[in-house]
Amino acid sequence: MAQQTNAAGQKTVQQHKAPFRSDHVGSLLRSAPVKEARQKKAAGEITAEQLRDIENQEITRIVEKQKEISLDVVTDGEFRRSWWHYDFLEGLDGVEPFIPAEGIQFHNAKTKARSIKVTGKLDFTSHPALADYQFLHEIAGDATPKLTIPSPNMLFFGEKSDKGIYDDQEEYFHDLAQAYKKAIKAFYDAGCRYLQLDDTSWSLFFEEKGREVVRALGGDPETLPALFAKTINDAVADRPDDLAITMHICRGNFRSTWAASGGYDAVAETILDGLNLDGLFLEYDDDRSGNFDPLRFVKRKDLQIVLGLITSK
Template sequence: MKAPFYADHVGSFLRPERIKEARLQKDNGEISAAQLRSIEDEEIIRLVEKQKEAGLQAVTDGEMRRAWWHFDFLAGLDGVELYETEAGIQFAGVQTKAHGIKVTGKVDFTNHPMIEDYKFLHSIKGDHAAKFTIPSPNMLFFRGTIDEKVYPDHEALLQDLVAAYQKAIQAFYDAGCRYLQLDDTAWAVFFSEKGKEQIAARGQNPDELLHTFQRAVNESIAKKPEDMVITMHICRGNFKSTYTASGGYDAAAEVIFGGLDVDGLFLEFDDERSGGFEPLKFVNRPSLKIVLGLITSKHGDLEDPEAVKARIKEAAKWAPLEQLCLSPQCGFASTEEGNLLTEEAQWAKVRHVVSIANDVWK
């Protein structure tokens, strides 16, 4: 079976204290960048082995070298910078660090440091699939601050962004990557009234924006090599076990399930905020895998396995069982702070996914 697998995961894992301490030491000038990277290498090797031991077929580097799931990659693009904002991103009851990204020049992809990050993962994957995660182009197009002197209209930005992502995808492929995931919280803007108000405040048309998001993804992956799997994770926010958005997939379902050219979709279905399975009726390709995020990464309590199996059976009323897979609804540490559960609980969750998937798909 090619990726995504019946038992899979979104990608990020809790940062061990050793990495957190080393990063502080690096910031304080107590150790060098090379020493920090060596510590990260050792912890990633340990992490990859634990993923294999847990029964996963795909391994990631856990995003161990990143502070943010998206900013670190986007800030590595030409013409994009990380900057300090007046306030952090507002989640349910908590704010992130006050950082953002802005476009200050023409967007392009050259000499990105994450290619070397992937090469290290590839070197230790063994006979497992090495999965690498990057943010979707929509994260810069919709969430970034754009200098209008550089890009007076959105179409020019979109074209440069697509070209940059096409280069990125080819660069990861040339480095050996055959399983790449695009992470995207921007789709959640269509899932609720709050999101629709946000679109209106920007003076944009929701239907036009929906199809622009579709274009950004489809055109970015249009030239991907045939033997490369590209999936997308659609998220409603994941910071210290909280969230930013709610609502089902209904308003964007036809485009997401019937109009995106990805090979798989990792979807949040871990609580009532995510709506029901009926939008899966728009899945119209037998090659599209739907990865049901029924196991929460936000707390350590293990879900009743029979209840999870019942929900998989319910989802199979709308999409064929052989096209369904199981995973946590999100990563365990979308930012370096991580969700509010222990490392032991994290691995119990991963083994839970594998165990249930083995029962369902034999």
């Protein structure tokens, strides 16, 4: 809710539904105190509890700043994460951290070696992110707290177990969708009414280089988009009417560089007319993003599209 003033000078309260006119995808640059505390924790100089106390202080500070500039929505800036997707995915049942031979290759840059691996049947029972959200919820005040988590599609790009746990791809995607469905309910029960799924997987279908990566991982770039869409739709199906779910789609971001290029054309119809979401945040801030022709596939009047037209870089 946000206060406005009517013609008579009286303050009124207007209901808003996410995504908001003033919104942001959730990630903020980590502050110096958070980075310093993480280094100390890694060196054994402070405990996990001390690190969390510092994170709490910094998250409280940035939430107050977001409210100060009159944003309708606030996030924790993702200050608790070491990786934007691995931290959450590792919290699912059947997923464990994994150190590959190399990191993820971006344009003129490569990340540290880190990945995840499916080692058992996928499910959701509990998760550290629940406590993280509850803290944000408690300090949000009148603003709407937004939870941002990676899309279920991101798990596809982790390592595959050699134990033959999922020989059937459809069974894998079914269990993944059900795990996310349980997660969404758990976050809803904790008070979440605005959830954002972050997804860079779609960018692999934008150009042939990305489609080669899909094939190397054992996927078919012709049929995988439909499976991705079905997984998301199954995960968000039957959600409560007062829960808004959006998706942020980009081409990767690491040290101001990128992982993929190309317009949305190859999967535009799937994304814009095949996902049962309330809104989409689409990266559109450079020549690598293609033109606006794919937007012709937007058919639903209730689907909110937010175009990221200007880069902060």
